[in-house]
Amino acid sequence: MKNFLLLLTAIFSFNFSNAQVAVDTTGTLGDSYNRWTIDVYAGQAKGIKPYADGYYSSDPSRSFGGFQVNSFGAAARYMLSPKFGLKMDLNYDKFTNQKGSGSLDFETYQYRVGFQGVVNAVRLFGLEDSVGRFGLLLHGGLQISRMHSDLLDKDELNGGLIVGFSPQFRISNSLSVVGDISLLNNFRQHLSWDGSYADSSENLSGQMIVMTLGLSYSFGNEKIHGDWAIIQDKKDKEIEALNGRIGEIETLMNDSDKDGVPDYLDAENNSLAGVAVDTKGRMVDKNTNGVPDELEKYIDNTITNNNNVALSKNMIEQLINEGYIAAYFDKSNSQPTPASADNIGFVLNYLRNNPTASVEISGYADEVGDSAKNEKLASTRAENVKAILIKAGINPSRLNAKGAGIDSSVDKNSDYARRLVRKAVFKITN
Template sequence: MKKHLLLVITLLSASVVLTAQEKKNEKKADKEFISADVDKEIQGDTYNRWSIEVDFGQSKGGKPYADGYFASDPDKFMGGFQFNHYGIGARYMLSPKFGLKSHLSYDDIKKLPGSRSLDFKVQHIQLTFEGVVNAARLFDIQEGAKRFGMLFHFGIQASQMMPKMNTAAGSNKGRKELNGGIVVGITPSYRIFNNVSVFTDITINSNVRQHFNWDGSYSDRSNNLTGSLFTTSLGLSFALGKGKVHGDWAIIKDKKDKEIDELSNRIGEIETLMNDSDKDGVPDYLDAENNSIAGVAVDTKGRMVDKNNNGVPDELEKYIDKTITNNNNNNTNTATVTNGMLEQLINDGYVAAYFDANKTKPTNASADNIGFVLNYLKNNPDKSVQIIGYADELGSSDYNNKLSGERAQNVKTILTKAGISPSRLTIVGNGIDSSVDKNSEYARRLVRKVIFKIK
């Protein structure tokens, strides 16, 4: 019987090695390794497939038993517990979802201390060859499960039973019998480190060639050589290989999905480039001044036309002149009305400086608008201006209050260096402007600004 057991073990071990070698020579699947955690990328283009598993726990023979012998204590919760199972195994994942494993275990099946069963003791050595299914990947929940995992395993097993003592039911001490059958189990797990995880395993064995009862006596013919064994255990799994994480935990995307994502990103970029924030007919990617006043003529680069370089767009200047001419032909009053119109444009927010996210320096396109205010102040030396800064809703209130104040201060510095006395300039940091949808990137651009109030 020793020879038979050795032959079975040799054949099963050879099958594991040959299968692993064949898979090693196959082409890589059309997959790409991304990371171990959804929110943390691990650099590398491979993941570990091999793992070594060690476990210990309890094995209980379900049936058959001779009269007076049993494994559980009816007076204890769950029938009682004793450590009598020790195992070691190896697993190789052919793909992120499916793999193979072999497991060698030793069980010391005996009377539960304190139970009313008669004494018995049986040595049980078992070797399994099984298929493995990564349930988390099979049901596509690995990203949500994060560090938790779940494996199903099922296959065939060969074992040797040997009574270690003579009993009233039979004197079979030292005799050995070979068994065979099927095995099925479930293995919940939790990853401690990238290549180390803890697991618990629940396995059921169904024998189809069991001659002995679990107490060591020969089984009755009516049992038809059947028997069952239940094992619960706790163990550690160690991943082997050059990769930084085992395939059980890696986030792996199909390359086709990646190509689709890249195409979607490109389309999104094109849509972004074609946006026209200030609705002047020039796409943002060509627009050198994407905050031009609505209705004012622009050139091919989106800049408001100002041929005489006086800081006032020509079309706006024509509108002011026409309005003034129609309402008053008095030159003195014309100047007053003109200043009033310009002051209204400034105070109503038509003239503003804009900023990129988390920046305190105005965008290049804001130079014309700051120049507009500069020209107004130079032409009206009795006027002063209040410079009011704003920020979008992203970030804390304290941060945005500080940011809006710094934006106002930078605009004041620009005007001061351009020749305006600091005494005519006051700054206010108004913090967050919540008038737009904070989830819209382009809407947020409109509130990262500095506006002006003429005093």
């Protein structure tokens, strides 16, 4: 008995103290779940002890002592957090002997009310993903009852502790099947469950067990109750946001062309390796002839001075054909950016110096927006670059403009990466 009372008291204290702590430390994101439930249920209430000689509630000839539907009740539950809550229940129990059991006839009944703490065991142990629609609630607290004995025509007010567990199965977002098995212990119970006065050896104590099955209905402004809702923790949300910001910073600090200038500051994201750039990442071209000064110097010193014209031409063609020289565009814009003038000028100079050469211009768009519009925009970008070269004196017959469509080679969620694919590239044809 002492061990039993200690167990009940410990569970009762644990439920209420932790429920209070949960209000302060829970990491749920506001009221993203419903908190209230109403339960209705019915089942069997069976007094365990005390009984007078000749009285008992079970039928020894039946499995589990026979079954009677003699307990009916309703309960309201409010969850302080997804793990802890409070519950109030109202119940009616009727105790009679089973016909043919051999017990003397008796009839007693009681009304009782319970005030309990509730623990959502599934959430407590983090098993939401594993159990799916199933759930398990643990509960314990105080109960007060009023028992009436027909035998003595006497009423008695009792009180004690209750502890139990409630398996659940969710039918819909608001309706669940709920079972329950509870053990009650009364203090200062003078009457036996058969209605007679208890023997002195068992006076002041009474125990009973209740097994019920019913329905649980949840309500509130949200779609689903906290027993079942998927709830994100504040800390997880903060970590996710922090990771996002770190990712943005990493993207900002990318240096695609390895010129020492981060992409977010780089006005020319395709500068040649080893060529000097200014603070905005643009290749230095003091004489504005469209050829970076260091490249021009290299050509003069290494090629012109050695009269190796074929090598000079092949190297420049390689730079153009492999996309090192390209025109870039702002979002939804079909005209090249001002910074692209140097690259278009590079191609212009090549065409002027190689009158038999032709060039194919391919326009691209990024993945953001309507696909059909992006396809058209890619074609328009190529045509506009062609128009610039024509106005610069290049015969239209040497220029072929086409739309190459959408370039999906970069992360479409990165603004800086998308800048690299809003472009027109060139290919020398002879």
